[in-house]
Amino acid sequence: MVSARDDVFVTVRELRERIASGDPVVVLDVRWSLAKPDGEQAYLAGHLPGAVYVSLDDELTDHRVAGRGRHPLPSGTDLQAAARRWGVRKGVPTVVYDDWNRAGSARAWWVLTAAGVDGVRILDGGLAAWTAAGEGLHSGRFTPESGDVDVVHDDLYHGALRTLTAEQTQSGVDLLLDARAPERFRGEVEPVDPVAGHIPGAVNLPSTQLLSAEGTLLPDARLRALLADRGVAGGADVGTYCGSGVTAALAVAGLAAAGVDAALYPGSWSEWASHPDRPVAKGEH
Template sequence: MLVNVNWLKDHMHDENVRIIDSRFSLGNPDRGREKYNQSHIPGAVFFDLEKDLSGLAKKHGGRHPLPNMKNFLRKVEDAGIDNQTTIVIYDEEEGAFAGRCWWLFHYIGHENVYLLNGGFAAWKKASGKTESTVPIYPSSSYHPNFNEDIVASLDDVRSIANGNRDTPLIDSRSRERFAGREEPIDRIPGHIPGAINLPWTDGVKNGYFIGPDEQNERFSELKKEDPIIVYCGSGVTATPNFIGLKEAGFANVKLYVGSYSDWVSYENHKVEKE
């Protein structure tokens, strides 16, 4: 799931390797593209969180719903990516925006997809080369095999909120947002009933994902044979927890894509606070 800077330096020019830059700023949606245009890893193509990795927000579905898959697949093919391509994705260093892109490729059934651990910051720190040239690749053909097993439905989450606690539900947001002490974005503070709080930031230290042993320790109270659902505010920052769980050996992990912003879009949904 992860590769380091040295691996990418050795393989970046391999014919079957494609690099994706997914830098983004929630406070300034144009900032990621601006950074890419200024400087990026040679050969990297740009995937925008809101234009490429998300669909249009509606009444329900959350702030970052799944993109229109025809549009996403066209973007993939325009980047010269086919089913055999090895993909390496990076953001600045957070891991969440790259994680969302990584998760989407898993959703369409792509196996050889990795995150650059440490992101663009690690690349620069290691004196990796950069360029401002926007590459153009011959279009490819991509045949998706959608993996619905990694998607949690609204009904799955409602079942937990209504008292079925057989499936752990992980809220990946900050402790303050989980407790309802602060809510900078969504209309109602709190969390989905039945959720436990494991902030995604605990699994990423100084821009690097912590190792499998440390991830195991984070999730030590969970059973590896159980299905697990992760969510956050809008289905983006939960993806580092998804990746951390997979690194720790959890096989059945699902993302509630709409996440808390979808949950509170329904008037009859209850929330809890601490």
């Protein structure tokens, strides 16, 4: 029986066996971090066999869109062209991975899944788990055959996964989780956006707390306990946000693995804080 966790995450062992058996799989390398958003050189130096590099800033974001935060979602037309360029195919599973806190892979998982692509999963533990298992890397660029996947063009991101507008963060959910680091939530520091603080009423659940010391998703019991501690229980309608909709995608993925269908506020704090009339909270609450 496939669990909710297995719908979202794939283990190194599962991926290794699939590659070794020759069963088709699309592997996407989505290395990205706040400090180093361009992961292409790291990809070229060493990546999983058959992996294609995906630029979070250039291909999973549309910077032409104004007023939607630092990482606006790409259009359906652009995403479909990119996914076909990456070799994403109908009926073939896609595995996404990264090397920093599952941020890049979670963004790719969310964008592709929300756009109607089936069978996308995050490599649990990322690149570090792959190498820790003794698996090798390939260098250089891998160019796949063109894919044939179709994505939703109309009303994109209002289908397979739920989204929130700024207004809905205040009235559209029972619980709003802020996936940023505690010091950013409290408004003590803000290294990226012009205003420090958080959306009033939000509860802090840093996305990194969903991960073990090895970078894998917490075991089920610990994950459920963490979510319950933050008020996720009893069918509550949950929303998530972060700085710009990237690390909050991991919160959505972790919640999905626990059987909770959470909504993402894609613009997140970078959109919220860009409007001076919106209220800002600081401190623990």
